[in-house]
Amino acid sequence: xxxxxxxxxxxxxxxxxxxxxxxxxxxxxxxxxxxxxxxxxxxxxxxxxxxxxxxxxxxxxxxxxxxxxxxxxxxxxxxxxxxxxxxxxxxxxxxxxxxxxxxxxxxxxxxxxxxxxxxxxxxxxxxxxxxxxxxxxxxxxxxxxxxxxxxxxxxxxxxxxxxxxxxxxxxxxxxxxxxxxxxxxxxxxxxxxxxxxxxxxxxxxxxxxxxxxxxxxxxxxxxxxxxxxxxxxxxxxxxxxxxxxxxxxxxxxxxxxx
Amino acid sequence: xxxxxxxxxxxxxxxxxxxxxxxxxxxxxxxxxxxxxxxxxxxxxxxxxxxxxxxxxxxxxxxxxxxxxxxxxxxxxxxxxxxxxxxxxxxxxxxxxxxxxxxxxxxxxxxxxxxxxxxxxxxxxxxxxxxxxxxxxxxxxxxxxxxxxxxxxxxxxxxxxxxxxxxxxxxxxxxxxxxxxxxxxxxxxxxxxxxxxxxxxxxxxxxxxxxxxxxxxxxxxxxxxxxxxxxxxxxxxxxxxxxxxxxxxxxxxxxxxxxxx
Numbered sequence: 001x002x003x004x005x006x007x008x009x010x011x012x013x014x015x016x017x018x019x020x021x022x023x024x025x026x027x028x029x030x031x032x033x034x035x036x037x038x039x040x041x042x043x044x045x046x047x048x049x050x051x052x053x054x055x056x057x058x059x060x061x062x063x064x065x066x067x068x069x070x071x072x073x074x075x076x077x078x079x080x081x082x083x084x085x086x087x088x089x090x091x092x093x094x095x096x097x098x099x100x101x102x103x104x105x106x107x108x109x110x111x112x113x114x115x116x117x118x119x120x121x122x123x124x125x126x127x128x129x130x131x132x133x134x135x136x137x138x139x140x141x142x143x144x145x146x147x148x149x150x151x152x153x154x155x156x157x158x159x160x161x162x163x164x165x166x167x168x169x170x171x172x173x174x175x176x177x178x179x180x181x182x183x184x185x186x187x188x189x190x191x192x193x194x195x196x197x198x199x200x201x202x203x204x205x206x207x208x209x210x211x212x213x214x215x216x217x218x219x220x221x222x223x224x225x226x227x228x229x230x231x232x233x234x235x236x237x238x239x240x241x242x243x244x245x246x247x248x249x250x251x252x253x254x255x256x257x258x
Numbered sequence: 259x260x261x262x263x264x265x266x267x268x269x270x271x272x273x274x275x276x277x278x279x280x281x282x283x284x285x286x287x288x289x290x291x292x293x294x295x296x297x298x299x300x301x302x303x304x305x306x307x308x309x310x311x312x313x314x315x316x317x318x319x320x321x322x323x324x325x326x327x328x329x330x331x332x333x334x335x336x337x338x339x340x341x342x343x344x345x346x347x348x349x350x351x352x353x354x355x356x357x358x359x360x361x362x363x364x365x366x367x368x369x370x371x372x373x374x375x376x377x378x379x380x381x382x383x384x385x386x387x388x389x390x391x392x393x394x395x396x397x398x399x400x401x402x403x404x405x406x407x408x409x410x411x412x413x414x415x416x417x418x419x420x421x422x423x424x425x426x427x428x429x430x431x432x433x434x435x436x437x438x439x440x441x442x443x444x445x446x447x448x449x450x451x452x453x454x455x456x457x458x459x460x461x462x463x464x465x466x467x468x469x470x471x472x473x474x475x476x477x478x479x480x481x482x483x484x485x486x487x488x489x490x491x492x493x494x495x496x497x498x499x500x501x502x503x504x505x506x507x508x509x510x511x512x513x514x515x516x517x518x519x
Contacts, residue, residue: 096414100432
């Protein structure tokens with residue numbers, strides 16, 4: 001740390017240190033190669049969206065990142081975390097709440113091994129307020145709506161102050177209006193907390209409205225790596241967004257008119 | 259549903275039994291049902307007062323209940339332990355499950371002659387039969403409950419850093435609990451059934467003994483009384499488990515509205 005950081009030629013501001021990086025990562029299931037030779041470095045605090053058709057390997061990439069699966073080749077390196085902080089949290093398409101635990105206890109699951117029971121409950125209470133569920137601490141998950149359950153799952157993922165939040169199509173099962181609401185919530189929380197976000201999605205509009213950078217995966221390779229340097233908050237239906245959406249769709253579908 | 263209409267719903271369940279009882283009384287009084295086939299409810303009630311006063315009833319219910327609960331405790335805890343072991347460990351399941359499934363297909367009451375040879379007509383025989391009878395429903399349903407816990411929840415628990423102990427206590431056991439309760443309720447039915455058969459064949463105390471003794475002396479009212487008390491005890495045990503269910507499964511959508519029973 002004491003070493004002076006001298007960079008000779010520099011035009012842009014210094015990039016943040018990487019939150020994680022994939023170096024030549026491959027993964028195959030049987031004879032089928034799902035990911036081949038992936039090179040991807042994501043600086044800390046960046047919001048990356050990974051998009052692609054079904055079966056392009058995007059969920060596999062996320063599972064590798066979260067350590068739920070091991071690569072067959074290459075290497076994944078992750079930044080060190082401070083004590084009391086979780087390194088990576090994954091949020092699934094399904095909320096995966098424990099039906100037999102009250103909402104506040106479900107959020108406290110996110111502090112397993114990081115904090116004691118009482119502290120976990122107090123922090124869970126605060127976080128529920130942040131995701132717009134103040135006063136619902138004592139409810140059973142079964143009485144919540146789909147969107148509310150996903151908010152609880154978000155609170156559970158965030159309570160450990162992860163350095164990386166991996167989102168596996170977390171809004172895919174929600175209705176269109178609830179999804180827009182959740183996108184705003186997610187964007188707002190990401191801006192205040194400053195974690196690195198990796199969002200896997202099918203929804204090009206969602207990727208463009210939330211991400212700093214969109215990665216298009218095709219047949220297990222990075223087909224497009226597109227920066228989206230638009231100011232926030234971004235509004236649905238803005239013409240600038242449409243421009244980026246078209247670029248991504250063109251990459252996904254070639255020249256077929258969409 | 260409001261509390262009032264719920265109480266009404268519970269009360270309406272007793273309407274039919276009371277009606278049947280009244281019909282029975284009337285038919286007996288009219289001589290349609292003769293006394294040596296089925297005595298009138300009032301006579302059964304008189305018999306009830308008689309055995310209650312003599313102290314026979316309390317003693318016999320005590321003996322039968324002790325047998326039932328001890329057998330349940332022994333067979334149930336072995337079934338629960340093996341269900342847990344085989345649900346959590348593939349090795350344990352591979353070693354024991356085939357054997358257990360084969361033994362399960364032997365009707366346990368078919369073992370009565372053998373059991374009498376082994377244990378005589380002592381308490382041991384009855385406890386063995388009850389324990390064997392309740393073992394399987396509890397074993398099978400505990401195992402099933404653990405095997406059907408949502409694997410997505412287990413994966414979630416792992417990604418949040420739960421160790422094996424936490425995973426078991428916070429995810430697997432609560433997830434298996436509804437199924438374990440189903441097993442317990444099956445077991446209670448089998449527990450009384452087994453005990454009735456065992457006590458009727460050979461006993462020197464207990465409700466079954468009381469019924470057989472009464473038959474010797476052609477006291478049909480006491481025979482009918484014994485049968486009714488068996489029914490009552492069975493219902494009591496079932497209600498107790500339902501209460502336990504309602505306490506332990508508050509989270510379950512089926513128990514959040516008023517129970518539909």
